[in-house]
Amino acid sequence: MKRKFPHLSSPITIGRVTFRNRMFSAPMGGTDITNDGCIGPKSTAFYELRGKGGAAAVTVSECMVHPKTDGSHAYHLDTTILNSLAAATYTADAIHRHGAVPSLELSHSGMYAGTYMTDKTKQHEMHQWGACDTVRADGVKVKALSEEMIREIVEAYGQTAALAKRAGFGMIMIHGGHGWLLNQFLSPYFNKRTDKYGGSLENRCRLAMEVLQSVREAVGPGFPIEFRMSGSELFEGGYALEEGVRIAQQLEPYIDLLHVSAGTYQRGFGDTHPSMFKEHGCNVYLAAEIKKHVSIPVATIGALNDPEQMEEIIASGKADVVYMARALLADPFLPRKIMENRDDEIVKCLRCFTCMAERAATSTRRCTVNPLIGREIEGNEVRPAVVKKKVLVAGGGPGGLYAAYTAARRGHQVILCEKEAELGGILKSEQALPFKHEMYELIGTYEKFARNAGVEIHLNTEVTPELAEKENADALIVAVGSTPLVPPIPGLDGENVVIVNDYYKQKEKVTDKVVVFGGGLAGCECAIHLGMEGKEVHLVEMRNELAPDANVRHRPLLLKEIDKYVTVHTGCRGMEVTKEGIICETEKKEQILVPGTSVICALGQHSRTDIVDTLRDCAPYVAVIGDAGKVSTITNAVYEGYHAALDI
Template sequence: MERKYPHLSSPITVAGVTFKNRMFSAPMGGTDITNDGCIGPKSTAFYELRAKGGAGAVTVSECMVHPQTDGSHAYHLDPSILNSLACATYTADAIRRHGSMPSLELSHSGMYAGTYMTDKSKQKSMNQWGPSDTVRPDGVEVKALTKDMIDDIVKSYGDVAAMAKRAGFEMLMIHGGHGWLINQFLSPFFNKRTDEYGGSLENRCRFAKEVLTSVRNAVGPRFPIEFRMSGSEFFDEGYGIEEGVEIAKQLESYVDILHVSAGTYQRTFGITHPSMFEEHGRNVYLAAEIKKHVSVPVATLGGLNDPAQMEEIIASGKADIVYMGRALLADPYLPEKVMQNRDDEIVRCLRCFTCMAERAATSTRRCTVNPIIGREIEGDEVTKAPVKKKVLVAGGGPGGLYAAYTAARRGHEVILCEKESELGGILKSEQAIPFKYEMYQLTGTYEKLAREAGVEIRLNTEVTKEYALAENADAIIIAVGSSPLVPPIPGLDGENVVIVNNYYKEKDKVGDEVVILGGGLAGSECAIHLGREGKKVSIVEMRDSLAPDANVRHRPLLLQQIDKYVDVHTGLKAVKVTAEGVECADKDGNAVFVKGSSVICALGQRSRTNVVEELRDCAPFVRVIGDAAKVSTITNAVYWGYHAALDI
């Protein structure tokens, strides 16, 4: 078979272990960590799905090696904890039996101990230990580790490494990046020691070398050890790529793979995990530079989801291995699809941060485009229905498409009707915003999957009560979405006004000075796009803050972009739209004028309840999903659509 992506699909042998391809699953935290730090069954299923999807290696994250100084609520490997070794063994086996190599990330949070604890007040009451005495920006005191404590932590790395090998893990990743303890020793910002662990670069690398030596002594010579480092810390007081290269050169003889990430804790979230506002692969250059100076294989990562880009990275010698995290949540089978030349079926990660926001908010996982994530233990196979039925789906947005795709996989006869000439629903509007273009592309991927599963798609076809009754379906899934909310503000129907949903069709109407009515997620992201185009953009928002509907991971990054490109006017109510701008009133009734020759209305959406009510009694089984049920998110539309189809 001729591989479309031969370099990406080729095996690589490291320290006597052969990995079947160059696509590895990056460390991602589990979803049901037990109170004593064991890997729960949901987490085992979570990691196993990445292995089933064809990744060359799957890394379990993070195993904290020294609970006495790092109380983070994360995994531990401890013989005194009942089931600790057993849970790790079951997880390593679940990965290995699918031909992927199981890897475990060993870590210590240092001065950020307790980061993963849900109870942040408990975190702040803990003793925090780091290279040097200091006070964190949040006021928490940090104490310098003594030499005896350092020795004990180093020993713990070896002890845990030995247990990991006994459990069946066939590679270990030592976390030395992102502001965690080893990185704190490497960083001139964190490390102010005056003994043999501080000062010169060689001294700052000493702790890392001792840890790696301890791990090597525990696992032996033919066992891959991977060191995860930040190629650059990306803040003024930290180190840059030049010193990153020197750190790599110091450590390469101790490791088998250098895994080059980026950034540091709390300062560079949107770089360490590149947001939609960053280029895909924005950190690859760090790995490429380090690879010029070392002889061991180098791994790279950071917002990668395009096989063509990843193939070029390997083929051109920028790196030897590519890691993916969020991309393998969106589509766990991405590696298998690459290996089988089915890359046109890949469901791309949107970089929307739903996955990471959900973990922060509820300690669970969810993915906008993949309803299985976090619930893998329920099974990822769609079983055939015992009785074939006729299913009518009204609406061709993401929820309707995924519902139709799922129902067809169950063996049902599925007809999807879309009243417009193009599928996608509200996602059609995203094609005009470059950093959200993958949301627009999602429609094409879902459409392909649905058609290949056997869904009949009828465009320019509105499902009325008469139409539904004539089709005589056994089940109807109502996914008719929502319509823009356009209040009766004088002038809002003027020629200089564009509804945000229609911006992609009416871009030419928007001039160089724009007022956006509505500071929710849609209005804010449109404002950023226009600001990046060089337009003068103002947002008028009635509330006191912007984008409350954005998730907790995306919102801070969005607000940073707003600060760069947009003038913000909160606490204002639009009274009248004119050719020169928008007349507003503040909370005290004072008149305020916001200038702009073009106005974009982004005041929200309203469920199409009239359509829902018309169709409620048109089949024995009726389910309402997505915005038609409640104006919400793509995540809910896809998730509800998937489960609606499973229920038929």
């Protein structure tokens, strides 16, 4: 068989272990971590699916090596904890039995202990230990680790590595980036020590070297040891790429694989986890430069999900391995699809941060485009229905398409009707925003899945009670979505007004001076796009905050982009749209004109309840999903569509 992506698909030997391809699953934290730090069964299933999906290595994250000085609620591996070794063993086995190498990331949070805790009050009650005595930006005091405590931590790394090897893990990753303890010692910003662990670069590298030596002694020769570092801290006062190269050279003798990431988690989340506003592979240059100066294999990471781009990275010698995290949430089978020349079936990550926001909010996992995520323990196979039925789906947006696809996979006869000439629902509008183009591409992927599964698709066909009666389906899934909210404000129906949903069809109408009316997520993202195009953009919002409907991870990065490109007017009620802009009333009851010769109306959506009400009795089983039931998110539409189909 001729591989379409031969370099990406080729094996690599690291230490004495051969990995089946160059696509590795990056560290991702579990969700059902027990109170004493054991890996729960849901997390085991979570990691297993990445092994089943074809990744060459699957990294379990994060195992904290020294609870005495790092009380973070993360994994521990300790024989004094009942079930700790067993849980780790079951997890390693679950990954390995699918041909992947299980890897365990060993870490210490240092001065940021407890970062992953949902209860932040407990985090602030902890003793925080770091390189130096200091006070964190949030007012928490940090005490410097003594040399005796450092020796304990170094020994703990070795002891935990030995247990990981006993549990069946085939590689150890030492986390030395993103602002955690080892990075705190490497960084001139954090490390102001005057003893042998501070000052010169060699001294700042000393702790990392001692840790790596301790781990090597514990696991023996030939066992792959990987070091994860930030190629550059990407903030003033931290080390830059030039010093990152020197750090890599210092550590090279002690490791088998150098994993080059970027940034400092606490000071640059959007650097460590590139948002939709950044280019894919924006951090690859760090690995590419460091690779020129070391002789060991180098791995890269950073919003990678495109096979052609990843193939070029390996083929051109920028890196030897590519790591993915969010991309393997969106599609755990991405590596397998690449290996099997099925890259046109990849479901791409949208970089919407739903996965990370959900973990921060509820300590669970969810993915916008993959309803299995976080629920892998329930199985990833869609079982055939015992009794095959006729299913009618009303609406061809993401929820309707995924529902149709799932029902067809179960063996049902499925007919999907979309009243417009094109599938996609509200996602059609995303084609106008380059940084959200993958959201638009999602429709094509879901359509391909549905057609390949046997779904019969009818465009320009609205599901009415008469059509439903004619089809006489056993089940009806109502996914008719929502419609734009356009209140009766004078002038809002004028020629200079474009509804945000229709912007992709009417771009030529929009002048160089624009007012975006509505500061929710849709309005903010459209305003950013218009600003990126060089237009003068004003944003009007009645509330005192922007984008409250954006998730907690995406919103701060969104607001940074707003600051770059948009003039914001909050606390302003739009009273009238004119040819010169929008007349607004401020909180002080003063009237002002927010100038703009074009207006984008982005005042929200409301459910098509009138259509839903006419269809409620049109089949024995009726399910209402997505915006048709309640205006919400693509995440909920896809999830509800999947389960509605499973319930037939």
